[in-house]
Amino acid sequence: MLFNSLDFTVFLPIVFVLYWFVVNKNLKHQNILIAFASYVFYGWWDWRFLALILFSTLVDYVIGVSLGREHNLYKRKILLWVSVLVNLGFLGFFKYYNFFLDNFKSAFTFFGSEINANSLNIILPVGISFYTFQTLSYTIDVYKRQLEPTKDFISFAAFVSFFPQLVAGPIERATNLLPQFNIKRKFNYTQGVDGMRLILWGMFKKVVIADNCAFAVNDIFANYGTASGMELILGAIFFAFQIYGDFSGYSDMAIGTAKLFGFDLMINFRTPYFSRDIAEFWRRWHISLSTWFRDYVYIPLGGSRVSKNRGVINIFVVFMLSGFWHGANWTFVVWGSLNALYFLPLLLSGRNRKDLGSVAEGRTLPNFKELVQMVLTFSFTCLAWVFFRSDTVADAINYIFRIFVFTSFNTSALLSHAKIITLISIFLLFEWRGRADRFPLYFKNSILRRLSYATILLLIVFFGLYISPNSFIYFQF
Amino acid sequence: MKHFLKKIFAYLLIFICFLLVYGVVCDLLYKNKNMFLGNTKRYWQLSIKNTDYDYAVIGSSRAYGSIDVNLLDSLTDQNGINLGLDGSGFNENYVSVKLFLLNKNKLDKIYLQIDPYSFMSKESFSNSFYAYAYLPYWDSDETIKDVLHEEIPLIKDSPFYIPYLGYFIYNNYYSPFQIINSFLKYDTFCENSEFNCINGNKLEKQSISNQPIITNAGILNFTMNKRDNYYYNQILELAAENNIQIITFTAPTLENLDNDFENFLQNIKSDIYFKSGMDWMSQEKYFINHTHINFEGRKVFTTEFANFLLR
Numbered sequence: 001m002l003f004n005s006l007d008f009t010v011f012l013p014i015v016f017v018l019y020w021f022v023v024n025k026n027l028k029h030q031n032i033l034i035a036f037a038s039y040v041f042y043g044w045w046d047w048r049f050l051a052l053i054l055f056s057t058l059v060d061y062v063i064g065v066s067l068g069r070e071h072n073l074y075k076r077k078i079l080l081w082v083s084v085l086v087n088l089g090f091l092g093f094f095k096y097y098n099f100f101l102d103n104f105k106s107a108f109t110f111f112g113s114e115i116n117a118n119s120l121n122i123i124l125p126v127g128i129s130f131y132t133f134q135t136l137s138y139t140i141d142v143y144k145r146q147l148e149p150t151k152d153f154i155s156f157a158a159f160v161s162f163f164p165q166l167v168a169g170p171i172e173r174a175t176n177l178l179p180q181f182n183i184k185r186k187f188n189y190t191q192g193v194d195g196m197r198l199i200l201w202g203m204f205k206k207v208v209i210a211d212n213c214a215f216a217v218n219d220i221f222a223n224y225g226t227a228s229g230m231e232l233i234l235g236a237i238f239f240a241f242q243i244y245g246d247f248s249g250y251s252d253m254a255i256g257t258a259k260l261f262g263f264d265l266m267i268n269f270r271t272p273y274f275s276r277d278i279a280e281f282w283r284r285w286h287i288s289l290s291t292w293f294r295d296y297v298y299i300p301l302g303g304s305r306v307s308k309n310r311g312v313i314n315i316f317v318v319f320m321l322s323g324f325w326h327g328a329n330w331t332f333v334v335w336g337s338l339n340a341l342y343f344l345p346l347l348l349s350g351r352n353r354k355d356l357g358s359v360a361e362g363r364t365l366p367n368f369k370e371l372v373q374m375v376l377t378f379s380f381t382c383l384a385w386v387f388f389r390s391d392t393v394a395d396a397i398n399y400i401f402r403i404f405v406f407t408s409f410n411t412s413a414l415l416s417h418a419k420i421i422t423l424i425s426i427f428l429l430f431e432w433r434g435r436a437d438r439f440p441l442y443f444k445n446s447i448l449r450r451l452s453y454a455t456i457l458l459l460i461v462f463f464g465l466y467i468s469p470n471s472f473i474y475f476q477f
Numbered sequence: 478m479k480h481f482l483k484k485i486f487a488y489l490l491i492f493i494c495f496l497l498v499y500g501v502v503c504d505l506l507y508k509n510k511n512m513f514l515g516n517t518k519r520y521w522q523l524s525i526k527n528t529d530y531d532y533a534v535i536g537s538s539r540a541y542g543s544i545d546v547n548l549l550d551s552l553t554d555q556n557g558i559n560l561g562l563d564g565s566g567f568n569e570n571y572v573s574v575k576l577f578l579l580n581k582n583k584l585d586k587i588y589l590q591i592d593p594y595s596f597m598s599k600e601s602f603s604n605s606f607y608a609y610a611y612l613p614y615w616d617s618d619e620t621i622k623d624v625l626h627e628e629i630p631l632i633k634d635s636p637f638y639i640p641y642l643g644y645f646i647y648n649n650y651y652s653p654f655q656i657i658n659s660f661l662k663y664d665t666f667c668e669n670s671e672f673n674c675i676n677g678n679k680l681e682k683q684s685i686s687n688q689p690i691i692t693n694a695g696i697l698n699f700t701m702n703k704r705d706n707y708y709y710n711q712i713l714e715l716a717a718e719n720n721i722q723i724i725t726f727t728a729p730t731l732e733n734l735d736n737d738f739e740n741f742l743q744n745i746k747s748d749i750y751f752k753s754g755m756d757w758m759s760q761e762k763y764f765i766n767h768t769h770i771n772f773e774g775r776k777v778f779t780t781e782f783a784n785f786l787l788r
Contacts, residue, residue, distance in 0.1 A: 020478060187478045187481070189478075189480060189481050192478075192481045193481065193484075196485065419654075453488075457492060461495075461496070461499075461645060461648065462648050462652050462653055463648065463652065464648065465648075465649065466645065466646040466647075466648070
């Protein structure tokens with residue numbers, strides 16, 4: 001079920017009414033309803049894959065309980081590895097089996113021998129990368145004794161399958177979300193209004209910004225061989241906004257929906273395109289995944305408290321894994337590596353934790369230096385996005401090559417995309433204003449606040465795209 | 478909770494009221510003469526009212542590009558109009574003729590282009606029916622409503638038709654910018670259009686596709702789509718109800734029309750059918766691509782068709 005579909009507009013009010021008016025007296029019933037609604041939400045796409053979530057839930061629940069009872073370190077390690085192998089096994093099979101097989105076949109062919117193995121026609125279960133990482137975080141935290149294992153299977157099932165963030169995040173930590181299932185929830189007006197505001201803002205990002213950009217991006221990337229330099233630059237910029245609008249839009253709608261049910265999810269994006277360097281960008285982009293890799297891969301590898309050489313390797317490992325997490329294609333690995341390359345100079349010079357606050361804090365406009373820093377960071381990010389969007393690494397290199405070498409620059413491309421450029425400008429204005437707040441649509445002045453709602457609603461009505469609702473990009477990861 | 482629900486309902490109510498008003502305004506604007514949208518032939522056709530023609534050419538791009546109405550009129554001493562539309566199947570042809578007649582236009586004859594592609598529209602056209610173009614006319618006639626309901630998934634899936642929903646869903650075509658555009662002068666529109674604004678003839682100034690000509694094109698596997706056949710028969714019935722004579726024809730192609738289609742032609746209801754006697758398969762010079770003839774080819778084909786009509 002998509003957030004921007006008619007199905008969801010019917011589904012959400014039904015679950016909301018049942019949750020607050022029918023089962024509101026009993027916490028257990030509320031959790032049962034959430035788990036059930038989440039399975040319906042997921043099963044709407046393909047009910048057969050519900051078995052996968054259920055199995056994953058069962059395995060991690062049992063392992064969690066066993067870890068709670070077990071004191072023998074060796075046995076605890078075995079239990080942890082069982083969980084890791086089961087979860088990553090499913091992920092590996094569904095997401096990476098064909099990739100590895102094709103690459104092995106190519107490697108063998110390269111060295112003059114052939115292997116006979118056929119690719120499988122595997123359907124990638126929606127959101128498998130997200131809930132796999134979420135359940136893994138639970139087992140790892142229990143193993144590290146940072147979290148008490150839950151004995152309540154219903155609340156654990158609801159935590160794993162919680163429908164607002166099940167298929168595209170934020171990847172919640174058990175330490176943050178799981179305890180919320182055990183606390184009596186009361187409807188909070190402010191939380192509800194914040195939730196609706198986030199849903200509205202997320203919807204705008206998705207159907208107005210991301211989907212309009214997608215139209216231009218698909219066309220430009222499909223015909224990059226004949227597009228002008230300006231069109232190619234616009235293609236890369238539009239993709240940057242497409243993926244941001246798409247993914248952060250989903251996250252906002254997820255966080256907003258969760259708020260309607262009394263839950264607080266972690267923030268996933270903080271105006272990343274206003275970052276002054278790549279380190280700041282990664283503190284603001286897909287925060288739930290970045291911190292996951294930081295806590296469960298980077299720090300266990302030694303983090304930055306190792307030799308310089310080892311530190312460089314650690315950074316590459318984390319960024320390449322992050323790229324590979326996005327998809328079984330070398331383009332994602334190159335994208336991750338490129339970001340590691342951007343990040344390294346900052347790490348080696350000890351400037352990777354320089355800009356911790358928002359840009360131009362307490363001021364309306366940035367100064368010249370900040371502006372240049374933001375433009376440069378955004379440009380480097382766009383360059384990397386070309387790899388992320390291209391079908392092959394060769395396509396991405398050709399695309400970038402054509403920007404600088406073959407094609408002439410012209411302004412007609414700007415005029416033909418005037419609508420999208422205007423929409424992005426409006427979006428950036430709202431983002432800039434709300435860069436220090438959690439809610440871009442929040443104005444203290446009630447007239448301004450209502451005007452901002454009306455503006456966003458009108459933009460959604462007039463410029464949103466609704467013909468065969470576009471799926472969210474991050475569903476495929 | 479009460480306060481929250483009250484607020485949500487109030488916002489929802491205002492939003493729905495706005496959409497309702499917007500829907501009514503769009504209905505009024507787009508049904509008005511000359512308020513067509515964009516430079517497309519579909520909207521131009523819908524703006525024609527109270528005009529008499531001896532004939533209309535109906536069909537897809539193969540009808541639009543294969544009959545030169547100016548030439549046919551001069552050879553047969555008639556006054557015709559080319560209502561051929563790029564990428565249209567029989568369902569769209571039916572809706573466009575129906576609306577053309579509902580707009581109090583008169584026709585004596587319809588020259589209807591038929592071929593295997595139009596009986597297999599889903600397989601042959603990337604988009605066989607630009608349904609959104611007919612949204613303002615959704616309630617003009619029950620049969621049009623049925624066709625639109627069938628073609629627009631969101632409208633089909635909703636329990637009842639909501640007037641503004643169409644404008645909301647297809648806002649890419651019905652945005653406020655389009656409303657402003659629709660006020661553009663008719664003359665300016667005609668100067669820039671790729672067809673003759675008097676008789677719908679394809680203009681020679683239109684750029685010709687660069688698609689390569691496929692020689693030795695394969696034989697078609699004709700499997701008639703029931704839905705296409707249904708709308709084909711609807712066109713015949715509509716013509717009969719309005720005393721319009723139907724003459725069917727098949728535009729030239731470099732593709733072999735297989736035996737199954739030839740057999741099918743023996744059984745269809747049309748009384749008069751024209752198929753060129755020329756061997757087009759050896760005349761690549763007359764083609765833009767393997768299914769569309771160029772302007773030279775159009776002259777040859779139209780002359781041949783005129784001779785057939787005069788016989």
